Amino acid sequence: MSATMEDIRDHGRGHHHDTVDRSGTPLVDMRDISIAFGGIHAVDHASIDLYSGEVVALLGHNGAGKSTLIKILSGAYKRDSGEIFVRGEKASIGNPRDAKAYGIETIYQTLALADNVDAAANLFLGREIMTPWGTLDDGAMEAEARKVMGRLNPNFRRFKEPVKALSGGQRQSVAIARAILFNAKILIMDEPTAALGPQETAQVADLIKELKKEDIGIFLISHDIHDVFDLSDRVVVMKNGQVVGSARTEDVTKDEVLGMIILGKCPPGATPGPGAMKE
Amino acid sequence: MSEATSDTSLTRSGPTAGVGGFKGFMRATEIDTRMLGMIGALLVIWVGFHILSGGTFLTPRNLWNLSVQTASVGVMATGMVLVIVTRNIDLSVGSILGVTGMIMAVAQTQYFTPMLGYDSGLVWIATLATGLVCGLLIGGLQGFVIAYLGVPAFIVTLGGLLVWRGGAWWVASGRTIPLTDENFKLLGGGSDGSIGATWSWIVAAVAIVFIVVGALAARRQRKRFKFAQKPVWAEAFTLAISLIAVVGATMIVNSYLLPGPLARRYAEANGIAVPEGGLEISFGYAVPVLLFIGVGIVMTFIAKRTRFGRYVFAIGGNPEAAELAGINTKRVTLMVFALMGMLAAVAAAISTARLSSATNAQGTLDELYTIAAAVIGGTSLAGGAGTIAGAMLGALVMQSLQSGMVLLGMDTPLQNIVVGAVLVVAVWLDTIYRRRAA
Numbered sequence: 001m002s003a004t005m006e007d008i009r010d011h012g013r014g015h016h017h018d019t020v021d022r023s024g025t026p027l028v029d030m031r032d033i034s035i036a037f038g039g040i041h042a043v044d045h046a047s048i049d050l051y052s053g054e055v056v057a058l059l060g061h062n063g064a065g066k067s068t069l070i071k072i073l074s075g076a077y078k079r080d081s082g083e084i085f086v087r088g089e090k091a092s093i094g095n096p097r098d099a100k101a102y103g104i105e106t107i108y109q110t111l112a113l114a115d116n117v118d119a120a121a122n123l124f125l126g127r128e129i130m131t132p133w134g135t136l137d138d139g140a141m142e143a144e145a146r147k148v149m150g151r152l153n154p155n156f157r158r159f160k161e162p163v164k165a166l167s168g169g170q171r172q173s174v175a176i177a178r179a180i181l182f183n184a185k186i187l188i189m190d191e192p193t194a195a196l197g198p199q200e201t202a203q204v205a206d207l208i209k210e211l212k213k214e215d216i217g218i219f220l221i222s223h224d225i226h227d228v229f230d231l232s233d234r235v236v237v238m239k240n241g242q243v244v245g246s247a248r249t250e251d252v253t254k255d256e257v258l259g260m261i262i263l264g265k266c267p268p269g270a271t272p273g274p275g276a277m278k279e
Numbered sequence: 280m281s282e283a284t285s286d287t288s289l290t291r292s293g294p295t296a297g298v299g300g301f302k303g304f305m306r307a308t309e310i311d312t313r314m315l316g317m318i319g320a321l322l323v324i325w326v327g328f329h330i331l332s333g334g335t336f337l338t339p340r341n342l343w344n345l346s347v348q349t350a351s352v353g354v355m356a357t358g359m360v361l362v363i364v365t366r367n368i369d370l371s372v373g374s375i376l377g378v379t380g381m382i383m384a385v386a387q388t389q390y391f392t393p394m395l396g397y398d399s400g401l402v403w404i405a406t407l408a409t410g411l412v413c414g415l416l417i418g419g420l421q422g423f424v425i426a427y428l429g430v431p432a433f434i435v436t437l438g439g440l441l442v443w444r445g446g447a448w449w450v451a452s453g454r455t456i457p458l459t460d461e462n463f464k465l466l467g468g469g470s471d472g473s474i475g476a477t478w479s480w481i482v483a484a485v486a487i488v489f490i491v492v493g494a495l496a497a498r499r500q501r502k503r504f505k506f507a508q509k510p511v512w513a514e515a516f517t518l519a520i521s522l523i524a525v526v527g528a529t530m531i532v533n534s535y536l537l538p539g540p541l542a543r544r545y546a547e548a549n550g551i552a553v554p555e556g557g558l559e560i561s562f563g564y565a566v567p568v569l570l571f572i573g574v575g576i577v578m579t580f581i582a583k584r585t586r587f588g589r590y591v592f593a594i595g596g597n598p599e600a601a602e603l604a605g606i607n608t609k610r611v612t613l614m615v616f617a618l619m620g621m622l623a624a625v626a627a628a629i630s631t632a633r634l635s636s637a638t639n640a641q642g643t644l645d646e647l648y649t650i651a652a653a654v655i656g657g658t659s660l661a662g663g664a665g666t667i668a669g670a671m672l673g674a675l676v677m678q679s680l681q682s683g684m685v686l687l688g689m690d691t692p693l694q695n696i697v698v699g700a701v702l703v704v705a706v707w708l709d710t711i712y713r714r715r716a717a
């Protein structure tokens with residue numbers, strides 16, 4: 001695989017220095033969130049927060065509840081209980097439109113693309129550029145789409161085709177482009193590089209660093225610690241719908257985080273959550 | 280990367296670069312192969328019936344009648360495209376046609392004509408407006424139950440099929456209501472409901488201007504964003520074909536002449552002297568046909584150039600993704616059904632005016648012809664794909680089959696068997712085409 005994968009092999013502490021200012025109110029604060037599907041407690045009294053310019057990696061096994069938790073933030077699911085605060089103020093997020101109004105943009109694990117329209121139509125879906133006569137300005141939208149896609153995936157040319165004709169990686173690029181197109185303040189990335197090749201993955205890593213500089217807060221979700229350890233300022237680990245614990249990335253090693261993911265064991269450098277293994 | 284190689288053919292530096300022959304031609308002219316296939320099928324049907332009927336099918340008179348007969352179902356088919364694209368179905372359109380037709384007839388004879396006067400030019404407007412509003416409300420009600428109460432469209436509109444048919448009976452206790460307003464009857468065509476040779480040429484000229492201006496505007500748009508242009512020869516070719524079609528259609532409707540006695544009556548009414556050798560007065564385009572084409576243009580505009588249309592297709596492709604993108608999918612669904620109801624009312628106006636009366640059985644089975652027209656026209660029952668123009672052509676194909684069989688003197692049961700079989704075969708062929716294209 002790529003060079004970025006290679007230098008993750010050393011199991012040392014996260015080597016970038018934590019520079020995030022966490023003295024003020026967090027950008028996002030999800031408190032005591034629960035949701036159940038039938039009998040399954042997909043998310044069980046989970047709390048998680050995020051500061052401006054911070055990348056919080058949300059880790060956990062398949063089925064840990066990561067996607068469900070962030071779908072509550074993005075407005076896709078309605079929580080059973082708990083509260084969400086955005087910049088210290090209580091937010092009412094009942095549907096995806098509400099979330100977007102708070103500057104929350106999401107790259108879903110399933111990508112959530114409209115398969116039968118082209119890339120530009122997908123990028124602007126729900127926020128189309130209109131002509132002065134109130135009709136769709138497809139030319140302007142395609143021109144914008146070419147710009148942003150050029151930044152993410154310069155080889156991409158298939159602007160006239162419905163996105164269902166695109167490869168998995170190309171579709172993922174479209175989903176990422178859509179999320180960064182509208183000046184997000186809070187970005188949720190659910191396994192954003194799962195279908196990408198090494199070159200595009202490196203491009204997404206660069207993109208995340210750039211967005212961080214613009215003071216955007218990012219939830220970066222993965223079930224694989226190697227993908228996110230270098231990029232994240234903090235890690236939060238979930239297991240069976242509960243938060244095992246959270247830690248500054250520089251305070252823990254990869255092995256310790258793996259222990260959190262697999263066993264639910266909270267290391268000394270981390271703050272335990274309700275899901276931490278009791279000794 | 281593998282995608283880089285497959286992309287080269289689409290690098291539109293020169294759209295034909297690297298691809299020659301038929302494929303390159305089709306790509307350069309941007310002609311839809313499915314559309315071309317349908318036009319081909321239509322021509323085969325026409326020529327076939329012409330030969331079988333001993334040369335009576337491809338006559339101005341028959342083609343003119345065909346155009347008028349297509350209008351009512353064709354209007355509804357344009358709306359059915361959007362319904363099916365959103366992965367729904369509307370089985371109630373025939374009954375909505377029935378009830379709105381009846382409402383319009385009753386409103387006209389019992390209220391508007393007495394109130395506004397027999398000669399008033401407002402009667403037809405009031406009648407039509409009443410019908411449109413009723414259609415909109417009926418469709419909107421069904422759409423509400425489907426979108427907001429979560430009852431499947433199949434069930435809601437199956438219920439609607441019975442409810443509105445019953446409603447039509449209830450409006451006039453099963454009587455047939457003859458229309459009173461002559462202006463309204465023009466909507467149905469007939470010798471008075473046609474615009475004559477001169478106006479037909481004017482319509483044709485306007486259409487040509489729009490086609491040319493549209494093509495130029497598209498070129499300007501591509502230039503504005505520095506996208507690759509269609510080659511000039513391809514542009515000229517598609518333009519020429521469109522212009523020939525417009526001129527040809529106009530010549531055909533203009534060569535259908537009023538029969539002798541009617542022409543004499545017309546001449547007397549308009550104070551024209553009857554010359555030696557008789558009069559030559561053309562029908563020209565029928566009003567319902569113009570209405571049909573107008574509806575088609577408006578619906579194409581809605582589907583392609585408005586937010587609403589974009590959302591309809593996005594929902595059809597992936598309803599969950601559309602919702603996550605922030606689209607109010609429930610409202611869009613409601614609006615689709617409301618629009619369908621309104622188009623059923625337009626179709627009701629056409630067919631009521633053509634019959635000069637509203638009958639209780641009017642529109643029976645039209646839902647099936649409408650759905651068939653949309654599906655033959657390339658609308659995918661899986662949702663997400665379909666064109667208005669395709670559905671309009673589909674309606675013409677259906678009507679051509681029926682008219683042709685009537686011309687051949689086939690029995691009604693046999694007609695039904697043929698229409699049913701053709702529908703299944705057409706969709707089967709389309710399935711094969713789609714699998715190949717994918």
Ligand SMILES: Nc1ncnc2c1ncn2[C@@H]1O[C@H](COP(=O)(O)OP(=O)(O)OP(=O)(O)O)[C@@H](O)[C@H]1O
Pocket residue numbers: 037040041042060061062063064065066067068069109222223
């Ligand atoms: N819509 C739903 N209906 C029923 N159960 C659901 C639904 N969505 C999630 N679940 C259940 O909730 C639990 C958490 O699922 P979730 O998708 O959040 O896991 P995840 O941590 O994102 O896993 P992965 O790494 O595989 O993406 C699982 O047991 C899943 O089966």
Ligand SMILES: [Mg+2]
Pocket residue numbers: 066067068109190
């Ligand atoms: Mg997930």
